[in-house]
Amino acid sequence: MIIDCHGHFTTAPAALGQWRERQIAKFEATGARHSPDELRIEDEEIRAAIENGQLKLQRERGTDVTLFSPGAGKMAHHYGDAETSRVWSRVSNDLIARVCGLFPDNFVGVCQLPQSPGDALAESVRASAAELERCVTELGFVGCLLNPDPSDGYWQAPPLTDRVYYPLYEKMAELDVPAMVHVAMSRNPAVQGTCAHYLNGDTSAFMQLCESDLFTDFPTLRLILPHGGGAVPYHWGRYRGMMLDRGRPPLEEALLGNVFFDTCVYHRRGLELLTDIVPSANILFASEMIGAVRSVDPETGHRFDDTLALLNSLDSLGPAEREAIYGGNALRVFPRLARRFAKQEAAR
């Protein structure tokens, strides 16, 4: 089974974006709240968006299941206040739940969290724990997206290892679900979103983890760094050396029981490095589709984000490694996904 652990509903019907625009505009103008009841999306629209988008690509590429979350850039946690983010998260996650309900064999939910920067941070972490619980226990989701920079491009929150985030980690441990550490948009004109802020977010988060003992406090916590871990595997020697310089344990011991990398690296050479450097037990197949890059690579004839075709072309991966990366690891990292499959299997 091939499990894509990183897919976003970037093709959501236009009504969603329009609702969000009105939510922000209303709040900014008068502080008024825009009701979720104002959003109308028919099942048929969802079907069309998915069948012509993510499902079509799943079929073409031969992947089985996508762990599906709201558009990451669209989380845009800096807008409004904590309540703005809370309602927007519910709206976004409820729509993901409808996708998963319509296509239960192909999509499993991963939720957006109602994070907020600044003074609202602590309150928003508690709201995030509550929304996570709702999504997991009521909607059947199996994980969440955790934004390390809710200020959206200015890094104005403490590191993810700060105790302010502990209520969320307690809830994650209790529910036994992982988080993908994924920034949202960048509103910083110096730091573009998908090709700078996204990768910087992964790199910064990894270094936060290197500098902390978070996993001593939460030994079962599991975090996935998307986009192949930003700059990390390419600079693996730098991190190994830094840990030695500081008298810290090796990366394997300090981090690799809890930290995983996805395969959203859009060329063969990069994926070779990732799979050579990071143990195969710590790599999860992902494409980020439909996401940051949409063109076909003239050098391969495949779309840049068709990471399955790229991985299939690597000679260096043995069958056991391939099985682990393509799906086995996802079942370990997302145990609720494994339980769900077992239940579906038993029902057949």
Add this chain to the structure above:
Amino acid sequence: MIIDCHGHFTTAPAALGQWRERQIAKFEATGARHSPDELRIEDEEIRAAIENGQLKLQRERGTDVTLFSPGAGKMAHHYGDAETSRVWSRVSNDLIARVCGLFPDNFVGVCQLPQSPGDALAESVRASAAELERCVTELGFVGCLLNPDPSDGYWQAPPLTDRVYYPLYEKMAELDVPAMVHVAMSRNPAVQGTCAHYLNGDTSAFMQLCESDLFTDFPTLRLILPHGGGAVPYHWGRYRGMMLDRGRPPLEEALLGNVFFDTCVYHRRGLELLTDIVPSANILFASEMIGAVRSVDPETGHRFDDTLALLNSLDSLGPAEREAIYGGNALRVFPRLARRFAKQEAAR
């Protein structure tokens, strides 16, 4: 000839750091200026710092010349005001000039610029052009460090492609000197310096260049991205795809006439990727010594930053590529360095 294009005086005598601390403390307390005359460093102290540090490593490794700049983290452009940075840059650059004067065969100067964030940005760019001119014409320097984030970790300046930076680029073009795009410290608790902010700076700057037509306005401008270009070569496919998505020219055409990558990647596998992905004409040998990582890699028996040993171990590099990367490219990118060598040769 082996030219290390990226070395910092991180081993400067303690008096330098003490002077800087007093400069900042005085200004913060009363707005008073601390005079450069208060700094006393004897030649003997400089000799000791260099002979036991960078020169020792040069000899051990068999490199010939280091392009030598002040400690990058210590530039810390966010402190004080434009005048604080102006004086600190002069002090730092004058010290580099003394190193180069004492060891003229081994070190050639690259200057720090008196950048400042916020309202002082435009003024500080003009001051940077003036300091660059002083360093090049009076002190014999051959390049500069350009900080893409003078706010030191919060990215509160426009991108490097903004017209506010044009007076500096005009001066660089006039003097025919390149800049290494190198952030300074990070004062952001969420973004560590050497293993997050440094790499993020390289990645963000590359994407700024992808999004602009800076090199149409300055066709001879040359920028070096240190630390192997941050996340860029590892994500080369992402950048290629993004340029295609946007209908922009290929990276080779849009950037590689003007953008260069150094080899500060501290493991063999990373350097293999760099040298496979980026044309050898765009790679400049560098070690960043003595810099971010100081330990010996138990896997190789060499220090992590001994990138020459790592590059020497790569089978994939032919003699012509090796010659270009080790020194030939530096002579092209730093033409004043080539002229200086020619003069020295003629004098012999």
